[in-house]
Amino acid sequence: MVKTILKQVKEFKKDSILTPIFMILEVILETLIPLLMAAIIDNGVEKGDMNYIYKVGAIMVGLAVLGLITGMLGGKYGASASTGLARNLRRAMFENIQSYSFSNIDKFSTAGLVTRLTTDVTNVQNAYQMILRMCARAPFSMICAMVMAFLINAKLASVYLIAVILLGSCLLFIMIKATRYFKQIFPKYDDLNASVQENVSGIRVVKAYVREDYENKRFTKASGNIYNMFKKAECIITWNAPLMQFTVYTCILLISWLGAKMIVVNGLTTGQLMSLLTYCMNILMNLMMLSMVFVMVTMSTASAERITEVLNEKSDLANPQNPVMEVKDGSIVFDHVNFAYSKDSEEPVLKNINLDIHAGETIGIIGGTGSAKSSLVNLISRLYDVTAGSVSVGGLDVRQYDMEALRNQVSVVLQKNVLFSGSILDNLRWGNKDATEEECVRACQMACADEFIERFPDKYNTHIEQGGNNVSGGQKQRLCIARALLKKPKILILDDSTSAVDTATDSKIRQAFATEIPDTTKLIIAQRISSVQNADRIIVMDDGKVADFDTHENLLKNSEIYRDVYESQNKGTGDFDENGGDQ
Missing domain, CATH: 3.40.50.300 (P-loop containing nucleotide triphosphate hydrolases)
Known part of the structure; x- marks a missing residue:
């Protein structure tokens, strides 16, 4: 599945590589700032050395600006890579669908294919962007912050380590529980799209038989199913925030209490304590970011599986090695x-x-x-x-x-042939894109379609609505016959x-x-x-x-x-x- 999806990165590989590089550079720059802040407090504020404060402060400002620039570049390349992947996925799916035989098409519902091309691709796009940015930034930032915290004071840093292990275990349990619901949600979108599609395409029948209430109830049921499934999943995920807040404040209290005792016995400086508190927030907030990435990846996994089904479906029909062309x-x-x-x-x-x-x-x-x-x-x-x-x-x-x-x-004219939005000439040229207007007129004369076309104010430039809803059934059939004749088929x-x-x-x-x-x-x-x-x-x-x-x-x-x-x-x-x- 992952291999199939990543094949569509194609020309956006450069952006996909640059995104985590810039995110890591941003983390390195951000990690240095608390150290400089500690130096200002210990060597500048406490000693009253203003020159030192100005000098180190200028360095901090420079690092902050560089961090902002690298973060912006990471966001830019991440957006380019994720939207490019989404574009390529939609194009690849659409092109593959065009190659399907009728038996392949029978395996998928129209509503299901629409959901895969829209909602599912959007989920994968969002997940890919978060993976490129957050999965590079958050773990690296956590590691850097943890290393710096242990270099400052290993005893206090062990508080972070215990908190990360406990919180990580809780978040993993939450994600496993939520995954089960997310995998059930997206097939429900197919039911919702099917309800909308059938209602809109058959709106004349709905009104003719006064079935608006029935269709409203049907739609409400389909959307209600999605609501209920999302509600169950979100109710589980909402435990992320209180667990995170509890862990953060517990760590701050423990570090403040233990750090204060160490300052009293000269085992820690004030600046180092401030740095440790900053690294505490850094570690735990990055852990929260990772939990959100897991949520998005969990949601997108089901979508990626559905997209892969479409991409990996191969036509039952194939050309021979040396096909006859005439x-x-x-x-x-x-x-x-x-x-x-x-x-x-x-x-x-x-x-x-x-x-x-x-x-x-x-x-x-x-x-x-x-x-x-x-x-x-x-x-x-x-x-x-x-x-x-x-x-x-x-x-x-x-x-x-x-x-x-x-x-x-071989031209085939079906009983329920389809006309597309555009002019009459546009629809006729589906049979032969290079057909002249005279050839189109001649085909319509053979199909007895010219008699009603000439009555339209715009004649052959008359606009046809999607599905040919502004012409009668008989007129639609005659236009389809004319379209088939323009191919000049042998059958x-x-x-x-x-x-x-x-x-x-x-x-x-x-x-x-x-x-x-x-x-x-x-x-x-x-x-x-x-x-x-x-x-x-x-x-x-x-x-x-x-x-x-x-x-x-x-x-x-x-x-x-x-x-x-x-x-x-x-x-x-x-x-x-x-x-x-x-x-």
């Missing part, structure tokens, strides 16, 4: 394909799939909810790897291609992506595909048979198997499943599934 054509072959989302699954989602699709064909895919239609097409662009058998595109197994090259030639997959489009517009889109992109292989998943009946061939899926694969006319004659659905829809009873549903 897809010859849009032909697709499924050869005895089995597929399961989990290796531990008792039964595969797809079972013994055998298909041979020619380049340029239009293939319809229908089937009930849960019949694995989406799972079938996800294998074509290698979003998942098959469990057994092979999927070939352009005559080659998809595992032989460079994944980016393959996916650039176009429409995964129930015209479900929110009226029948007439659906027909226009299919007609445009037939005339404008005849060489592109088109796979159309649909609930309405009217959306696929003009396809060259139609796949009928049933319980993860290909029940039938033929033309519309032949399926009507030979496929009981297809015929039943066709007749039910022609009687006006609806789509393939009575209640529709997601794939």
Whole structure:
């Protein structure tokens, strides 16, 4: 875990090294000041030597200024190193998430990833800064102060040593008790973020069903869990302060009492006693600083573990050693394909799939909810790897291609595709960042999106809100289809992506595909048979198997499943599934 986190220090290694160096220099300068103060009292004040007082006082001022400068430099480099580490951690996590396959993404919740990128990284950042500054400063300062105290008077200094051992043991016990709670806290942040995310993204549904009170209670419960866990942890940690105060004042009383007796018998000077009291405060306050570092490290340990999980997660999919960079054509072959989302699954989602699709064909895919239609097409662009058998595109197994090259030639339009904040042109250029406005307009005409875009005051420069919340479902789907067309793919997959489009517009889109992109292989998943009946061939899926694969006319004659659905829809009873549903 530590090794994984420290890998991200990278260009901030220099700052990470300079920070403890400057903190140690500050400690050395601060440690000399009490000695000079003792010298002023013993050799200047008691003897009335003003020249000596001015001389040593000037040296003290100089040391104080140098100490201030080194402390400021330590703070500056510490801040640079910690914030740089946080930046690199967020960047590394985000880049690694981009490389995840769908199966990797399924291991983490969206809320959990957001928490890791924000709260957890901030905790590690704060801990790293404290480690660089306080873990270098506090132990070194304690050691220097203890050495100086023993040089002045070993008998009195032993009081510090006993106090440090006792207080250190108590603080260690407190930290161990608090750690158990901190490790439970941060997963609770995931629940809180999930509550906020779902509420904000589904705010229209919340208001439509008047569920504000329910959502408020849900949020209150999630935040209450975090409150209770933090309260328990903080209640334990609050023992730090009274224990520290008790130890400090006990040491001061003992040293003052014993030191006064020694002064009486000339075993100690007044200046030395003042130095010992200063070192007493120095030692115990540095011990308090270390306890705060332990608190922060304890909190950040759980966060660091969660960050490491994201950084160490490797994609299940990888490019071959010498990947093929060009897809010859849009032909697709499924050869005895089995597929399961989990290796531990008792039964595969797809079972013994055998298909041979020619380049340029239009293939319809229908089937009930849960019949694995989406799972079938996800294998074509290698979003998942098959469990057994092979999927070939352009005559080659998809595992032989460079994944980016393959996916650039396979455009997928989902039922719930996403639009991003920005103009319509910005969203369209996700398909092709170099597309001209004329190409964007042409793609929108093919997707029948131009008719509503032209009605907007700003036309193609109209701003789209995050998630496309200011356009209708049908408009969003047509924009996503246009975006996919801009890739000029060899294979176009429409995964129930015209479900929110009226029948007439659906027909226009299919007609445009037939005339404008005849060489592109088109796979159309649909609930309405009217959306696929003009396809060259139609796949009928049933319980993860290909029940039938033929033309519309032949399926009507030979496929009981297809015929039943066709007749039910022609009687006006609806789509393939009575209640529709997601794939």
